[in-house]
Amino acid sequence: MIRNRIPDVVVRRLVTYLRVLNDSPLSGGYISSAELGDLAGVNSAQVRKDLALFGEFGKQGVGYPVKELAEQIARILGADREIPVAVFGVGELGTAITRYLVTRKRLNPSYKFIVKALFDEDKRKIGSKLEGIAINSPLDLEKVCPPGDIKIAIITVPASAAQEVVDRAVADGIRGFLNFAPVKLKVPPGVRVLYTDVTLELQELAFYV
Amino acid sequence: MIRNRIPDVVVRRLVTYLRVLNDSPLSGGYISSAELGDLAGVNSAQVRKDLALFGEFGKQGVGYPVKELAEQIARILGADREIPVAVFGVGELGTAITRYLVTRKRLNPSYKFIVKALFDEDKRKIGSKLEGIAINSPLDLEKVCPPGDIKIAIITVPASAAQEVVDRAVADGIRGFLNFAPVKLKVPPGVRVLYTDVTLELQELAFYV
Numbered sequence: 001m002i003r004n005r006i007p008d009v010v011v012r013r014l015v016t017y018l019r020v021l022n023d024s025p026l027s028g029g030y031i032s033s034a035e036l037g038d039l040a041g042v043n044s045a046q047v048r049k050d051l052a053l054f055g056e057f058g059k060q061g062v063g064y065p066v067k068e069l070a071e072q073i074a075r076i077l078g079a080d081r082e083i084p085v086a087v088f089g090v091g092e093l094g095t096a097i098t099r100y101l102v103t104r105k106r107l108n109p110s111y112k113f114i115v116k117a118l119f120d121e122d123k124r125k126i127g128s129k130l131e132g133i134a135i136n137s138p139l140d141l142e143k144v145c146p147p148g149d150i151k152i153a154i155i156t157v158p159a160s161a162a163q164e165v166v167d168r169a170v171a172d173g174i175r176g177f178l179n180f181a182p183v184k185l186k187v188p189p190g191v192r193v194l195y196t197d198v199t200l201e202l203q204e205l206a207f208y209v
Numbered sequence: 210m211i212r213n214r215i216p217d218v219v220v221r222r223l224v225t226y227l228r229v230l231n232d233s234p235l236s237g238g239y240i241s242s243a244e245l246g247d248l249a250g251v252n253s254a255q256v257r258k259d260l261a262l263f264g265e266f267g268k269q270g271v272g273y274p275v276k277e278l279a280e281q282i283a284r285i286l287g288a289d290r291e292i293p294v295a296v297f298g299v300g301e302l303g304t305a306i307t308r309y310l311v312t313r314k315r316l317n318p319s320y321k322f323i324v325k326a327l328f329d330e331d332k333r334k335i336g337s338k339l340e341g342i343a344i345n346s347p348l349d350l351e352k353v354c355p356p357g358d359i360k361i362a363i364i365t366v367p368a369s370a371a372q373e374v375v376d377r378a379v380a381d382g383i384r385g386f387l388n389f390a391p392v393k394l395k396v397p398p399g400v401r402v403l404y405t406d407v408t409l410e411l412q413e414l415a416f417y418v
Contacts, residue, residue, distance in 0.1 A: 006416075015412045023393070078415045085411065092305035097407055099301065104391075104408065113411050151418040152411060176414035178407065182313075184232070184248075192417040194410050198306055198387065199313065201403050202294065202322050202361060203224045205385035206287045207215075208401040209360040 006053070006076070013050055014073050016040045021070035030063035074112075084116035086145060086174070088165045089156035090125055090135050093180055094118070097154055102131040113152075117144050121161065138165055147173040159183040215262070215285070222259055223282050225249045230279035239272035283321075293325035295354060295383070297374045298365035299334055299344050302389055303327070306363055311340040322361075326353050330370065347374055356382040368392040 006014075020039040024031060033047040040047070051058065054072055058064045074080040085101070087094050098115050105111045118130055119138045126137050136144045153174045157165050162181035169177070170191055177193045179185055185193050215223075229248040233240060242256040249256070260267065263281055267273045283289040294310070296303050307324050314320045327339055328347045335346050345353045362383045366374050371390035378386070379400055386402045388394055394402050 011413060011416050015409050015416075018412065019406070019409060076416075077412055078418070079412050083411070083415050092301045092308065096301035096305060100391075100407060111408075112415075113408065152414050154407070154411075175418040178410050178414060182309075192414060194414060196405070196410065197228075198309060198363070199322065200224050200228060201387050201405065202292070202363075203227065203286055203288050204220060205361050205387060205401060205403060206292050206321075207220050207224075207285075209287070209384040 010050055010053070011077070013040065013042055013046070014077060016042070017047070017050070018070060018073045018077065018079070021066055021073070024066050029066055030059070031066050031069075032063035033058065036064070079112050081112065082114055083112050083152060084150045085113050086117040086119065086150045086153045086169070087115055087156065088119045088138060088153055088169070089158075089161075089181075090118050090120040090122075090130060091156060094120070094154070094156035095130060097156065098130055098133070102133075116150060119144075119165075121157075138168060141168055141172050145172060150174055152176040152178070155179045155181050155185075157181055219259055219262070220286070222249065222251055222255070223286060225251070226256070226259070227279060227282045227286065227288070230275055230282070233275050238275055239268070240275050240278075241272035242267065245273070288321050290321065291323055292321050292361060293359045294322050295326040295328065295359045295362045295378070296324055296365065297328045297347060297362055297378070298367075298370075298390075299327050299329040299331075299339060300365060303329070303363070303365035304339060306365065307339055307342070311342075325359060328353075328374075330366070347377060350377055350381050354381060359383055361385040361387070364388045364390050364394075366390055 017036060017040055020036060033044040037044040037047040051064065087098050098118065101113055101115050105114060115133055118133050118135045119141065120126065120135050121138060125135045128135055151174060153169050155162055155165060155177055159181045162183050163185060166177060166185050166187065170187060175191050177185065178196060179193050180196050182197060187193055226245060226249055229245060242253040246253040246256040260273065280289065296307050307327065310322055310324050314323060324342055327342050327344045328350065329335065329344050330347060334344045337344055360383060362378050364371055364374060364386055368390045371392050372394060375386060375394050375396065379396060384400050386394065387405060388402050389405050391406060396402055
C-alpha cells in the first residue's frame, strides 16, 4: 500500500481505529471487525476493507491482534515517533490545549505529541512560561525553532492575526496546521490545514436534536 | 426529502456548504457548484447531488442563489432559529468556548447559538458570572433549565466527571452533546454525542506532514 495513495476518508477512519485500539482493555488479545467497527462507528465490512489495505492481518474467526494492529496503523499514520508541536496564541484556548497535551504526555509517556514551543504577541506573556514551556514572540520563530524542527502547529490566535502567523510558520517549514481561528487560511500546495470550529459542530448537532 | 433520512455524511457536508455560503461575499448573487465545491473541499458532482435532495434549486449556467440556498440549508439543519446551549465546565476551555460563542453573537446578531447557562462544580465559581451569564452548580440543572428548555450541551468538565454530568443532562432533556472530555460517553438511543479531540486531529495531520 503506497502511503500517499490512502484517501483522506480512510486516513480519518484509521485515526479512529487507532484511538479505539489504544483505549481497548484487550491490548494483549484480539478484536473482531464487528467489535472494532462498533466502537469506531463504522460497519464491519468497511473495517475489513480498510484493514485489508495493510495485507493479511486478521485471523478468520479470531480477529485482529490489538497491539500489532495499533502499531501498524500508528506507523502508517506517522504517529509511531514523537511529534513536536508549536502552539501559536496562548490565550484561554491555547492555554487549555497546551495543558491538555502536557497532561496527556505526563499520564502516558508513550503519548506522541509534545508541545515544544509557545508563541504569543502579548508582551506581558513573552518571557514567561506555561507548564514549563517558554512563551516567545512569533517574530522570533526562526530563532526558537530552526527551520524543519517542527512540522505541526496549533493556531489559536485571533482571526485577524492568523494568516500572518501561518505565513511565518510556513516559511519556517511547518507543514500542518490545526486551526481554531475562525478564518480560512491560504497556504501553498503541500501544506495541510485542519479546521476546528465549534459552530460547525453545533450546527451538526442542531440537525439531530 | 424526509429529514431523518439524510445520511450523516451529507449532514456534515450541508454544514460545510452553509458555512461557505454564509461567508460568501456574493450574498445577493449566485454561486456555481464548482465554486461551492471548491470552497467546501467537495467535488462539484457531489455538490449537485447533495443539493438535488432539496429539489430543483440551481439554474443551468447561473448556479445557486446564495441567500435562498443558505436559508434552505439552515432550515433543513434546524439552524434557522435561535438555539440555546449550556456549557458544563467553566475552566480554561469552557471559558474560551463561551467567550467565542458570545462574541460571535455580538458581532453577528443573526448568529443562532446562544449560551443560556453555565455549570461548574467549583464552589468558588458558582454564583459568579462569565460574559454576564451566571455559573451554577450542575446539581441545580433542573432548577436553572426546566426540562426541555435546552437541547444542546457542551462538555468541558474533566473526563472523570463527564459521565455523571451527561446522565444528569440527559435526564433534563438535553439531546445533543459536543464532548471535549477525553472519554467515551454512554447515552440512550436518540441522544447524539459529537467528540472533539485534539489528539485525533493531530494524528490526522501527522499523516500528511
